[in-house]
Amino acid sequence: MELLLRFLGPVIRRSGKSRRWWRILIAGYIFIAPWLLGFLIWTAGPMIASIIISLMKWEVITPPHFVGFQNFVHLLHDPLFSISLYNTAYYTFIGVPLQLTMALLLAIMLNVKVRGIALYRTIYYLPSVTPAVASAMLWLWIFNPEFGLANALLVKLGLPKQLWLMDPVLAKPAFIVMSLWGVGGAMVIFLAGLQGIPSELYEAASIDGANGWQRFRFITIPMLTPIIFFNLIIGLIDSFQIFTSAFIMTNGGPQNKTLFYVLYLYRNGFQYFKMGYASALAWVLFVIILLFTLLQFKLSKRWVYYETELGI
Amino acid sequence: MTTTGQEKSDLIASGTLYVTRHSKSFLIMQGIKQGLLYLLLSSISVIMLIPLVWMLSTSLKGRGLEFVFPPQWIPKPAKWSxxxxxxxxxxxxxxxxxxxxxxxxxxxxxxxxxxxxxxxxxxxxxxxxxxxxxxxxxxxxxxxxxxxxxxxxxxxxxxxxxxxxxxxxxxxxxxxxxxxxxxxxxxxxxxxxxxxxxxxxxxxxxxxxxxxxxxxxxxxxxxxxxxxxxxxxxxxxxxxxxxxxxxxxxxxxxxxxxxxxxxxxxxxxxxxxxxxxxxxxxxxxxxxxxxxxxxxxxxxxxx
Structure with missing residues (x-):
């Protein structure tokens, strides 16, 4: 530190800033250096590289050559691209609202002060810590058409057995059902939000004669909108990138009905080694997610209520 | 928070006048409410845990027994091997x-x-x-x-x-x-x-x-x-x-x-x-x- 300051001596004298200013500047950047370097090496660098690679035809073993926007043009004529995009959109736009509703309901139930509530919180969160591969295996077995638990339940209810993951119509809904089992992450964040709502608000509303529904509708929901917004954004981003469960359980089948976007990207990048095409796919997904996120931020001005500014 | 907030405020709103008169039925209501809450919390716990129990149960079944339908919950005998x-x-x-x-x-x-x-x-x-x-x-x-x-x-x-x-x-x-x-x-x-x-x-x-x-x-x-x-x-x-x-x-x-x-x-x-x-x-x-x-x-x- 001292050495650096001495080394920078002439710069410091000419800058017109105090030694203290420079000391803070240098110390600050030393402390954040790990992240800053990591950001340049593993985020900013790769993002730029990704654009360049997307303009190339590159099969890893053959040297890359520039093809302009050919990869992107090819995308438009690739039926699997639109299929995978449709599947992902279906999974996201039906799944995420259900996940958020479920997570919020669970959080509200868990936000009571009764004995043993910590145990219930632990149980509800448990599925979220289950390794993705293990839960994929488990749900594959649950949805087994012949011997699975899902069909055992249907038979018990007097309903016909289903093919579930092997049924072109039911395959995607089955993935959504599975995702509802793992809403613990969003639930805990909702719980945090609920605990941050001052109880005086409820007390005041009760004195004014508000019933349970009115308190929920006019206090809980507005106070929770920033958290709902946060979970919505994170949920959309995660959902758009579903991979592990689909890779293990169906590998895209039946009839490409569960060929999700990142699965298709993985195939292009790491099975067909089309680095250029996979990068183009990655950038298209990035732009789609970015547009959705920006749209959400824009729409959020209408419905998200910030009591104070974010403490950033 | 919703219920406790309400309980507290109910007490405040009703004041001493009503608390003394309705305290018994109020307490019974509270008991029923809490019982229902536990029932709901526990049923959802069961739903959350069933897949994991099913995983454990299947893992202990002898060869072929996992293909019995409708499935058995407790494997007999438990095959730890x-x-x-x-x-x-x-x-x-x-x-x-x-x-x-x-x-x-x-x-x-x-x-x-x-x-x-x-x-x-x-x-x-x-x-x-x-x-x-x-x-x-x-x-x-x-x-x-x-x-x-x-x-x-x-x-x-x-x-x-x-x-x-x-x-x-x-x-x-x-x-x-x-x-x-x-x-x-x-x-x-x-x-x-x-x-x-x-x-x-x-x-x-x-x-x-x-x-x-x-x-x-x-x-x-x-x-x-x-x-x-x-x-x-x-x-x-x-x-x-x-x-x-x-x-x-x-x-x-x-x-x-x-x-x-x-x-x-x-x-x-x-x-x-x-x-x-x-x-x-x-x-x-x-x-x-x-x-x-x-x-x-x-x-x-x-x-």
Whole structure:
């Protein structure tokens, strides 16, 4: 530190800033250096590289050559691209609202002060810590058409057995059902939000004669909108990138009905080694997610209520 | 909160006048309400746990018994030998060791680097701090796929493929925006007076971070450690992309390849899945206070 300051001596004298200013500047950047370097090496660098690679035809073993926007043009004529995009959109736009509703309901139930509530919180969160591969295996077995638990339940209810993951119509809904089992992450964040709502608000509303529904509708929901917004954004981003469960359980089948976007990207990048095409796919997904996120931020001005500014 | 808020306010609203008159029926109502609440909480717990119980139950069934329909819940007799059988078809001991190594180094890297970076953002008013912090927050929303291919090519160029380096080294570079954010929020709750007193005593930034803030931050560091453990232990895509040879596989990757080799042996598959899950469960139960409470108190309420 001292050495650096001495080394920078002439710069410091000419800058017109105090030694203290420079000391803070240098110390600050030393402390954040790990992240800053990591950001340049593993985020900013790769993002730029990704654009360049997307303009190339590159099969890893053959040297890359520039093809302009050919990869992107090819995308438009690739039926699997639109299929995978449709599947992902279906999974996201039906799944995420259900996940958020479920997570919020669970959080509200868990936000009571009764004995043993910590145990219930632990149980509800448990599925979220289950390794993705293990839960994929488990749900594959649950949805087994012949011997699975899902069909055992249907038979018990007097309903016909289903093919579930092997049924072109039911395959995607089955993935959504599975995702509802793992809403613990969003639930805990909702719980945090609920605990941050001052109880005086409820007390005041009760004195004014508000019933349970009115308190929920006019206090809980507005106070929770920033958290709902946060979970919505994170949920959309995660959902758009579903991979592990689909890779293990169906590998895209039946009839490409569960060929999700990142699965298709993985195939292009790491099975067909089309680095250029996979990068183009990655950038298209990035732009789609970015547009959705920006749209959400824009729409959020209408419905998200910030009591104070974010403490950033 | 909703119910307790209501109870309290009901008491206030009704006042002494009504409390004395209705206290008995009020208490009965409360009892019924609480009973219903427990019933609801417990039924959902059962739904949450059934898949895991089913996994355990299947893992103990003898050959062929997993194909009895409708399924039996309690396997008779319990075939414990499924476990050693499942774990020796592939070198699961080796996978376990590999997973421990990767998880350990990532965890250490994340803890050191994220707490250090968080200190810079929380305590040193350097120029550009706000902009860079916003940049850091925005990377939390960045889809990982956009950096996937170039990172793979970078590691290939460095000849790091099929080693543990791509899975551990990046953790030492900040450890992830989420962890930095979490720790920074916690640091912000520690009074600045402590720093100022230390400065008067002649301490530099490094001393303030290491000997004052770090010892005070044990709860949030525990939260970060546990999250890092779970994420690395459970990670699938990273090992899938970067590891090729069987003896370098992690548990998650080993389990997936076990499935692709023996996809009809459900009892063995469930036994192997249970084994992969158990360390996570142990850590989760031992540390659940930091897990859920850590997020609830330090994560978001801190802002």
């Amino acid at each position: 499924n476990y050693p059988e499942a774990l020796t078809i592939l070198p699961f001991g080796r996978f376990f060791l590999n997973t421990v190594i990767i998880t350990f180094f990532s965890l250490v890297g994340s803890l050191i680097s994220s707490s250090m970076v968080a200190f810079g953002f929380a305590r040193i008013p350097f120029p550009g701090r706000k902009t860079l912090f916003m940049l850091l927050l925005s990377t939390m929303m960045l889809p990982y796929v956009v950096t996937l291919i170039p990172s793979f090519l970078l590691f290939k160029y460095l000849h790091w493929l099929d080693t543990f380096l791509p899975l551990t080294v990046p953790a030492f570079f900040g450890g992830g925006a989420f962890f930095i954010f979490l720790i920074r929020q916690f640091y912000a709750t520690i009074p600045m007076d402590l720093d100022e007193a230390a400065v008067i005593d002649g301490a530099g930034y490094f001393r303030i971070w290491w000997s004052i803030l770090l010892p005070l931050s044990r709860p949030v560091l525990a939260t970060v450690a546990i999250f890092s453990f779970i994420w690395n232990w459970n990670d699938f895509m990273g090992p899938l992309i970067y590891l090729n040879s069987l003896e370098k596989f992690t548990l998650a990757l080993g389990l997936a390849s076990f499935h692709s080799m023996h996809n009809a042996r459900w009892n063995l598959l469930m036994a192997a899945s249970t084994v992969v899950l158990i360390p996570v469960l142990i850590v989760f139960f031992v540390a659940q206070r930091y897990f859920i409470q850590g997020i609830v108190t330090s994560g978001l309420a801190g802002r």
